[in-house]
Amino acid sequence: xxNDQPLDPxxxxxxxxxxxxxxxxxxxxxxxxxEEADFTFISNAAxxxxxxxxxxxxxxxxxxxxxxxKKFIERVPKTIxxxxxxxxxxxxxxxSTLGPIxxxxxx
Amino acid sequence: xxxxxxxxxxxxxxxYARTFHNDGLLDFFVGWALVSIGIYLLTGLMAFSFAGWMxxxxxxxxxxxxxxxxxxxxxxxxxxxxxxxxLIGAGAVIIVGSLLITFIGGEGSRIPIVVGxxxxxxxxxxxxxxxxxxxxxxxxxxxxxxGLGLSILxxxxxxxxxxxxxxxxxxxxxxxxxxxxLDSEGxxxxxxx
Numbered sequence: 001x002x003n004d005q006p007l008d009p010x011x012x013x014x015x016x017x018x019x020x021x022x023x024x025x026x027x028x029x030x031x032x033x034x035e036e037a038d039f040t041f042i043s044n045a046a047x048x049x050x051x052x053x054x055x056x057x058x059x060x061x062x063x064x065x066x067x068x069x070k071k072f073i074e075r076v077p078k079t080i081x082x083x084x085x086x087x088x089x090x091x092x093x094x095x096s097t098l099g100p101i102x103x104x105x106x107x
Numbered sequence: 108x109x110x111x112x113x114x115x116x117x118x119x120x121x122x123y124a125r126t127f128h129n130d131g132l133l134d135f136f137v138g139w140a141l142v143s144i145g146i147y148l149l150t151g152l153m154a155f156s157f158a159g160w161m162x163x164x165x166x167x168x169x170x171x172x173x174x175x176x177x178x179x180x181x182x183x184x185x186x187x188x189x190x191x192x193x194l195i196g197a198g199a200v201i202i203v204g205s206l207l208i209t210f211i212g213g214e215g216s217r218i219p220i221v222v223g224x225x226x227x228x229x230x231x232x233x234x235x236x237x238x239x240x241x242x243x244x245x246x247x248x249x250x251x252x253x254g255l256g257l258s259i260l261x262x263x264x265x266x267x268x269x270x271x272x273x274x275x276x277x278x279x280x281x282x283x284x285x286x287x288x289l290d291s292e293g294x295x296x297x298x299x300x
Contacts, residue, residue, distance in 0.1 A: 033119040034181040041179025044122055044287060073180050074171055080180075 011101055018063050019094045023048060023056045028083065028091050031066060036082040038073070057081060065090055123184055130174050130283040135276025136162050137243050141269030149262035173280075177287035 026046040031037065037045070043053050060066045065087030071080045071092055083091075141160030146152070251260065 029115065029119060030123075033116040033123060034183055037181035038179050040176070041123075041181045044179055045119075045181075074175075078180055 011097060014097050015095075015101075016090055016094045018059065018065065019090055021056070023052060024060055025094075027053070027056055027060060028065065028087065031081060031083040031090060034082075034087065036080050038078040038080055042081060060087070091107075120183060123181065127174065127178055127181070129279060130170075131276040131279025131281075132166055132169055132174075133276070134241070134279060135273050136166060137247070138269045138272030138274070138276055141247075141272060142266050143269075145262040145264075145266035145269060148265065173284070176289055178286070 003075060019028055026048065030042050030045045034041075038056075039053065042048070042057075043050060046053070048056075057066065057068060061068050062080075064084060064092075066081050067084050068079060068081050071078055073080070079083075139162055140159040143155045147155035147159070
């Protein structure tokens with residue numbers, strides 16, 4: 001979309017609704033910034049309560065954007081999440097779609 | 108990868124790394140090292156020169172005991188600007204070199220201990236990309252060289268600065284513990300699906 005063109009509502013409809021949630025977007029950005037992280041780290045970094053985080057992690061896992069697995073870190077069992085290639089691609093596409101929309105609103 | 112996302116995630120990565128290391132442990136042990144060096148310069152007792160850098164080995168266990176259960180575990184990608192084998196080799200050279208100079212050196216054997224200790228900090232900072240460690244690693248050798256050169260650096264001043272840094276470390280540590288209390292739902296952080 002070019003800045004001098006009117007905003008096409010279809011562009012907004014094309015936004016990935018899974019990522020468009022602020023909570024899930026925060027989680028995706030946190031996981032994008034690390035190779036992997038446990039539940040406590042994501043909770044602190046994204047400033048989310050456990051209940052909120054858990055529900056949204058499940059949603060992201062269902063869509064294949066993140067991978068959740070049990071691992072032993074220093075002999076302590078942890079629930080570890082990491083972003084998948086599909087998740088990275090989805091976040092990139094979301095950014096590519098949202099960027100021009102925001103640009104057209106600014107102009 | 109989209110440039111804006113890359114830029115954003117790089118910023119977040121740095122922010123998390125800083126928060127993760129803002130527990131005061133580093134400040135406390137730098138202060139500890141200065142106090143030990145100050146006492147060593149004052150008394151000439153070799154034990155204090157070792158006491159200065161030996162606690163560096165306590166940082167990892169303390170992180171595991173206090174920091175990770177509270178702030179959580181994360182693996183940060185590509186932290187090293189220099190390949191790990193080169194860093195380990197350089198670190199070994201610094202340790203062995205400073206110890207050799209200390210044992211075989213005479214009156215002028217003090218500074219290599221300090222520079223060696225801070226050299227290790229600098230290597231660590233290069234590896235982890237931590238700004239505050241870099242500040243310590245650069246500032247303290249300059250502080251020693253200039254201070255000794257101008258003859259204004261007495262053991263008492265070194266000990267005093269060390270005590271201030273230790274106090275800062277304790278303050279940061281207590282703040283960290285209060286900000287990130289242990290979760291009553293368990294350290295593991297269950298993810299119920």
